Amino acid sequence: MGPMAEADPSASRCTAEEYFRLVEVGVLRPDDRVELLEGVIVAVSPQNPRHASAVRRALRLLEVAVAGRAVLSVQLPLVTGGHSVPEPDVAVLPGREPDYDRAHPTTALLVVEVADDSLIQDRLTKAEIYAAAGIPEFWIVNLRDDCVEVLRDPDRQARRYRHRRLAGRGETIELLAFADASVSVSDLLPARE
Secondary structure (H helix, E strand, O other): OOOOOOOOHHHHOOOHHHHHHHHHOOOOOOOOOEEEEOOEEEEOOOOOHHHHHHHHHHHHHHHHHHOOOOEEEOOOOOOOEOOEEOOOOEEEEOOOHHHHOOOOOOOOOEEEEEEOOOHHHHHHHHHHHHHHOOOOEEEEEEOOOOEEEEEEEEEOOOOEEEEEEEEOOOOEEEOOOOOOOEEEHHHHOOOOO
16 A cells, blocks of 8 residues: 555635635625635634724724725625635725625725734734735734734735834824825724723
């Protein structure tokens, strides 16, 4: 008997297509708090008040900043590859709303994740997913350290962002996609505990 063949590690990973099929047949309900990350269906942590506040703040500030020039998406699917369908807290999408009537978006101009318990996952797994998808800008609203981590210039091959900057209260962040748009970090961060 010959040596055992090594198992294909991708064989056990769920694809985006399989993930949406699980929703269609009712195994996963549309209101289940899960997302597909690198082929693994991951439960999303319940939101504490500061997390929810930061999501609302990001949405409000980005609505003003992009002023109808893009579509805002809140905690909805973003198909970033064959094995990942994250649901970013806020995404700034190119185009107009009708562009997404028949299919989930596959790219974004900016993705924002609010991080407290999810900080490590956002820094590692999600940053890799978003960089590999070529999303030009990724913000982590870091509630633990009271700052915003601004990641830019994705290296798709290496699955990482080449530029990382920490922005604190009193600073502003300019949006790459809109030269005239910026957001105040102080307005983005909820009150300290």
